[in-house]
Amino acid sequence: MSTTSPDLSVELTGQNKDIAVVRLTRPAKRNALSDGLILAIRDAFQSFADSVRVAVIDGEGEHFCAGLDLSELKERDAGQGVHHSRMWHGALDAVQFGPVPVIAALHGAVVGGGLELASAAHIRVADDTTFFALPEGTRGIFVGGGGSVRIPKLIGAARMTDMMLTGRVYNAADGERLGLAQYLVPGGTALDKALELATRIATNAPLTNYALTHVLPRIAEQPADHGFMSEALMAAIAQSAPEAKARVRDFLAGKAGTKVKKA
Structure with missing residues (x-):
């Protein structure tokens, strides 16, 4: 499988090519989410081969995803802002409510929009380099990719409020304890664990x-x-x-x- 975006790759793996590894490939930008990348994620999750039974989301380089690409941030009127946010909602809905279970392999920064993307997965595996943050509050903006709905279901509204009000950062161990991840593994092994889980899940009905x-x-x-x-x-x-x-x-x-x- 291939995508039309240079910032995203899709590789089929597994004995029966039943696992799709969807990888963010903007390491120089810490895999920051541009509009083009968000649309590429949507398109990838809407066009898996029939053989695919599980998907794994990974980030190339030292970080899973450092959030919104602020170089693309521009002034929008209220109507344009609503449509932009709804575009993100549609893309991340394609992850959460696509045809197959999704596992996120987390490492390094899982920040802002990166945490919104991770929260759309069904299982999150964090290695011990992972850290979680929602800096939107300190930047004068608000989450717009579904985070206000998904993240409180993982950790509660009070903790999300605290993260946004204060800029609080959770390390991997605390994030796993609170529910931001279900698995905590040694550094550099999140993808291996995600693929192990995907192989198991692919055998389910x-x-x-x-x-x-x-x-x-x-x-x-x-x-x-x-x-x-x-x-x-x-x-x-x-x-x-x-x-x-x-x-x-x-x-x-x-x-x-x-x-x-x-x-």
Whole structure:
């Protein structure tokens, strides 16, 4: 696979070419997000090959992503500002609600728009060089890429408010403890861990993966009685799939391992 942007690469890997590694390739700019790069991310996540079952987002160089490319920041009237923000929303929605689960391999700066991008992934792996920050508050601007919705779901509104009011920076260990990442690994190994997880996830039934990335977040937003009904409907749909039936038959026949894999 290829993209039309020099700032983004897409590589298929895995035994069956079932893992797409989407890499930001602006290391000289600490992978800062230009409008062109945001649109390239959107296009990549909307055009995966049929073989792809999991995607990994990575950043080339010393940093995952240092946020918005401030060299592109320009004056906009209110209407233009709304449309610009909505363009980001559409791109990051393509990450969160695209066809496959997404793992972010984090290292170095995960700042501003970089944290917004990471928060659109379903799993975040941080190595011990990672640091998290939201400097928009101290720069007189506000998050515009969906961070005000996604990040409080990870760490709570009070902590996000503190980060933006004070410029507070969290290191990798504190970020993992608070929920900005689910895994903490030694420096230089985030991508390896992300690929290990992706290889495992790629063996799941695609419909179950889809339910976990599309339905579960919506159930979490619903009143309990609505959530229970959504759960019942999704459970019925998932278990009725031919692949699910075959997996259950194999399990009952002793053809599938029962050992739980360690994280």
